[in-house]
Amino acid sequence: MxxxxxxxxxxxxxxxxxxxxxxxxxxxxxxxxxxxxxxxxxxxxxxxxxxxxxxxxxxxxxxxxxxxxxxxxxxxxxxxxxxxxxxxxxxxxxxxxxxxxxxxxxxxxxxxxxxxxxxxxxxxxxxxxxxxxxxxxVDNYTFYPMDPKVARNKLGLKDGAKYIVFPSSRKRKVKNYPLFKKVIMKLQEIDSSYVELHLEDKTPEEVNLCFNAADLLLLTSFSEGSPLVIREALLCNLPVVSLDVGDVRERIIDFTNCYVVDNSLDDIVSKILNVTQVSGVRAQSKKKINFSxxxxxxxxxxxxxxxx
The missing domain is CATH 3.40.50.2000 (Glycogen Phosphorylase B;)
Structure with missing residues (x-):
């Protein structure tokens, strides 16, 4: 065919x-x-x-x-x-x-x-x-958990920083980068160690390293279907905070340290702080992962x- x-x-x-x-x-x-x-x-x-x-x-x-x-x-x-x-x-x-x-x-x-x-x-x-x-x-051959310290070393990232992933191109308006940026700025007022981590120029293998090296993925999109990046992040045990878009709520329901939030700066920042104030916190599935x-x-x- x-x-x-x-x-x-x-x-x-x-x-x-x-x-x-x-x-x-x-x-x-x-x-x-x-x-x-x-x-x-x-x-x-x-x-x-x-x-x-x-x-x-x-x-x-x-x-x-x-x-x-x-x-x-x-x-x-x-x-x-x-x-x-x-x-x-x-x-x-x-x-x-x-x-x-x-x-x-x-x-x-x-x-x-x-x-x-x-x-x-x-x-x-x-x-x-x-x-x-x-x-x-989801590509379960490319995305898998590894030691976050090893991933950071391979990417040349700082040990003491708290990396928050923006999971798309900043140029795509539907992904709502301005809200993501506001969240980072608010976090930096509280703790200067928060840093943005971007994926546009990364290969899939490098994205896997980013997901293992980062502290959290934040999805601020106006609209989604079934964002693949959420499942890729979860395969790497990366905590997720997301607006209530697409099927994110359904995808993260069985994982610890993951939240669906209101479209409110205070709510988003609060949930991120809940997850990232303790170093090394990861998302863990409460049952066997069964993604397509x-x-x-x-x-x-x-x-x-x-x-x-």
Whole structure:
């Protein structure tokens, strides 16, 4: 089977973590014998770039024979609906469901998509009967716990500092970096040892080191689907404090030293202090971790492909 991933997110040299879950899924499908190419719409000027992306899609479909288009995100699903050559399925990832005006484009795309994949139960309920729940797979080979001191040494980080991870690109408005920055500044007023730790220029292996070296991950996003970074952090036993977005509450419920917080500076700071005032505190699962892996995710995706 030959499949074209059509997406508006994929990692590059400037941001090695943006859309990494799309790349991981593509590679895991390739390992399972599915021949997958990808076409990226690199969005800087939305109207212009999505129009050019649609033209590029038509050109790509003329140049190669595909059995299926797999559109990642509502906007590219919307574009996929206007070509009639190849059936397409659509994966919705978060803001394309949560934000009302984006949901209009996503809903339009679902009328024409053969199948619609969502990543959490709430989105399945919103998108209706055609939606299939397939959680994004976590790379349990790359993300694993190790000695925090060893991880800090490998990254050249200070022993006495308290590192708080911002888990995305600061350029992505939906990730709400300004709130994260306010939290760090408030923490530094209390204790000058708090330091931001960023992931944009890191490889997955370096991100694993960051998660093991850090004291906590703080997620301040306006909107999420099923943020993979939460499960990656938990595999490294990194405590998580997050706004109540996506399926974070469901993911952290069985872990100690993890909190869902109100969108309140005082509440966020209070929970972070609860976790980080004692050095070396980690997140521990109260039962066996059973996250969907890249391999199990690929098997589920292949089942969807075969049903089209």
């Amino acid at each position: 030959k499949v074209l991933f059509f997406t508006n997110m994929y990692p590059d040299e400037d941001d090695k973590v943006a859309g990494l879950f799309v790349k991981n899924q593509l590679e895991s499908l390739n390992r399972k014998g599915i021949d997958v190419d990808y076409l990226l719409v690199n969005v800087k000027n939305p109207l212009k770039d999505y129009f050019l992306g649609y033209l590029q899609l038509l050109k790509t479909l003329k140049g190669k024979e595909y059995d299926l288009i797999h559109a990642h995100y509502g906007f590219v699903g919307f574009l996929s609906a206007f070509q009639k050559q190849i059936p397409f399925i659509l994966t919705l990832h978060g803001s394309d469901v949560n934000i009302w005006w984006q949901r209009i484009f996503s809903k339009f795309a679902t009328f024409f998509a053969k199948k619609v994949i969502v990543t959490n139960q709430k989105h399945k309920e919103i998108m209706g009967g055609k939606a299939i729940l397939v959680p994004t797979g 892996t890249l391999e199990s995710n690929a098997d589920q995706i292949i089942s969807v492909y075969k049903s089209v």
